[in-house]
Amino acid sequence: MQPVVTVGLDGSPESLAAARWAADEAGRRGLALRLLHAWPLLAPEPDPATASPHAADRNYWSQRLVHTAEAELRARRPGLSVEVALVARDARDALLDAAAEVEMLVLGSRGLEAVESYFLGEVSLPVVARAVRPVVLVRAAPGGGEPAPASPGGPVVVALDPRTPRDEVLDFAFHSAAARSVPLLAVHGRSVPLHAHTPWGADHGVTEEMTTDARTRLNAALRPWREKYPQVEVADSIRTTSPAKVVVEAATGAALLVVGRRAHPHSLGPRLGHVVHAALHHARCPVAVVPHPA
Numbered sequence: 001m002q003p004v005v006t007v008g009l010d011g012s013p014e015s016l017a018a019a020r021w022a023a024d025e026a027g028r029r030g031l032a033l034r035l036l037h038a039w040p041l042l043a044p045e046p047d048p049a050t051a052s053p054h055a056a057d058r059n060y061w062s063q064r065l066v067h068t069a070e071a072e073l074r075a076r077r078p079g080l081s082v083e084v085a086l087v088a089r090d091a092r093d094a095l096l097d098a099a100a101e102v103e104m105l106v107l108g109s110r111g112l113e114a115v116e117s118y119f120l121g122e123v124s125l126p127v128v129a130r131a132v133r134p135v136v137l138v139r140a141a142p143g144g145g146e147p148a149p150a151s152p153g154g155p156v157v158v159a160l161d162p163r164t165p166r167d168e169v170l171d172f173a174f175h176s177a178a179a180r181s182v183p184l185l186a187v188h189g190r191s192v193p194l195h196a197h198t199p200w201g202a203d204h205g206v207t208e209e210m211t212t213d214a215r216t217r218l219n220a221a222l223r224p225w226r227e228k229y230p231q232v233e234v235a236d237s238i239r240t241t242s243p244a245k246v247v248v249e250a251a252t253g254a255a256l257l258v259v260g261r262r263a264h265p266h267s268l269g270p271r272l273g274h275v276v277h278a279a280l281h282h283a284r285c286p287v288a289v290v291p292h293p294a
Contacts, residue, residue: 002081006034006098007106008091008123011065014108016145018138021286022106023073023080025136028179031103032081033073035066038094042086062086092123099131104288109137109280128280129272132263134172134290136256137280148284154255155183155235159247159275162188162217166292169260170221174229176256176288183233185254186222188214189246190238214238244278251283263291 007022009015019035026033043058057063066084074082087094099105107124128135139148158173160166177184190210218236226234239246251257259279261272272280272289279287 002032003103004032004034004101005029005104005106006036006102008095008098008108009035009037009066009069010091010108011061012108013145014138014140016069016108017140017147018106018108018136019069019073020076020145021136021138021147023077023082025104025106025179027077027080029103029175032083033077034098034102035069035073035082035084036087036094036098037062037066037085038087038089038091040088040090042088044088059086092126095123095127096130099127099133099135102133104134104136105131106136106138109139109287125272128276128289129261131289132291134288136286136288138286139284147286153182154253154285155185156180156256156258157185157187157247157250157254158258159243159250159260159279160186160188160218160221161243162214162221165217165221166260166290168292169258169290170225172288172290173258174225174232176258177232178229180255181231182255183235185250186218186234186236187246187250188218188236188238189241189243190214210240211238244275247275248278248282251279251285251287254283254285256286256288257283258288258290261289261291262294 005022005026007019009019023033039062041058042062063086066086070082070084074080095105105127107127109124124137128137140146141148156173156177158169160169173184215236215238218238222234237246237250247257247259257279259276261276276289
């Protein structure tokens with residue numbers, strides 16, 4: 001069975017933007033695309049032998065939604081394998097189940113232009129926090145269903161803590177950069193400890209030591225991935241300031257931002273760290289949240 005990228009469709013411009021981005025990503029990676037629409041009130045398919053010809057089709061709008069998107073995406077990406085799935089379930093549960101068997105799950109994200117923020121609703125946030133596979137959130141460009149534009153040739157940015165590098169995050173980031181033929185930028189931020197603050201700023205000796213240690217660890221973490229993906233140009237950025245601030249600023253002009261999340265499969269509630277929250281709320285490029293073991 002061909003690996004799949006699944007995108008959630010709900011009829012909003014944001015979900016259509018996500019579907020277009022997902023189609024392009026599936027094409028880059030040589031994967032199939034699945035369009036998933038979940039609604040608890042979907043009716044079972046009627047039996048043509050017994051159904052009344054005048055019976056109202058409760059599934060009309062759902063079918064129209066997914067098949068219209070399917071036709072457009074086939075035209076956008078000729079040769080792409082596209083399938084549709086109509087599921088009579090709660091959207092959150094359906095997406096979480098779908099995420100367990102795909103290469104990645106893609107969701108639309110609603111930008112609130114007045115505060116340049118994401119609106120993470122009752123579906124998106126729990127899915128991002130609980131999915132066992134990577135989830136990508138895609139913003140729509142203002143006034144339409146196209147993905148928010150990314151800088152041509154912009155890098156894939158990956159947020160890393162070199163003290164605890166995660167193979168799942170690095171693999172996704174390097175693969176994404178290779179598929180796009182763009183550089184990879186590994187970023188790390190670490191706040192200066194209170195004892196190193198002075199009336200005239202941070203102690204230079206402490207910040208220099210922190211930076212040297214982080215770069216040594218980061219180079220060691222990146223070395224096997226540079227060897228696996230020799231075609232990917234790699235750079236790093238290490239700053240002694242808030243990790244969330246470093247990640248959001250580095251995402252400006254990026255093709256994709258990749259952040260890691262500790263997996264809590266039995267958690268009763270969503271658990272997202274402050275770096276992931278900052279990325280989801282403030283980065284304008286697509287954001288991939290990759291789960292890894294705690």
